[in-house]
């Protein structure tokens with residue numbers, strides 16, 4: 107019999123808008139991490155913006171990327187405001203330097219916080235949740 111004090115909660119699914127919605131729709135449609143790329147000068151950028159910081163062009167596309175990179179920075183979360191994440195605490199929020207250039211933020215899922223170091227090789231992937239949002243996961247390459 108289950109513990110009546112133990113409730114299960116569903117993880118909050120955000121409703122992205124604008125460019126973030128475009129980014130997440132690409133992930134949901136393809137199951138692949140995408141980043142924005144300038145159609146004028148090819149510069150890749152993340153998070154998505156309406157104008158290129160290099161050439162100020164407003165022309166862009168979202169392109170799939172390998173997800174390969176390394177741990178650029180991270181934070182160990184010992185508290186969560188979303189009760190659905192309570193079983194994951196403590197968990198690592200990772201900033202990954204992608205081989206394609208930009209950095210992305212995701213949640214580390216296959217390593218304990220004490221086993222994470224700056225520079226560790228990682229692989230970023232997406233997991234669609236709903237029709238307009240995808241979780242961004244980071245896995246340490248073993």
Ligand SMILES: [Zn+2]
Pocket residue numbers: 144145146147148149158159160161162163
């Ligand atoms: Zn540009």
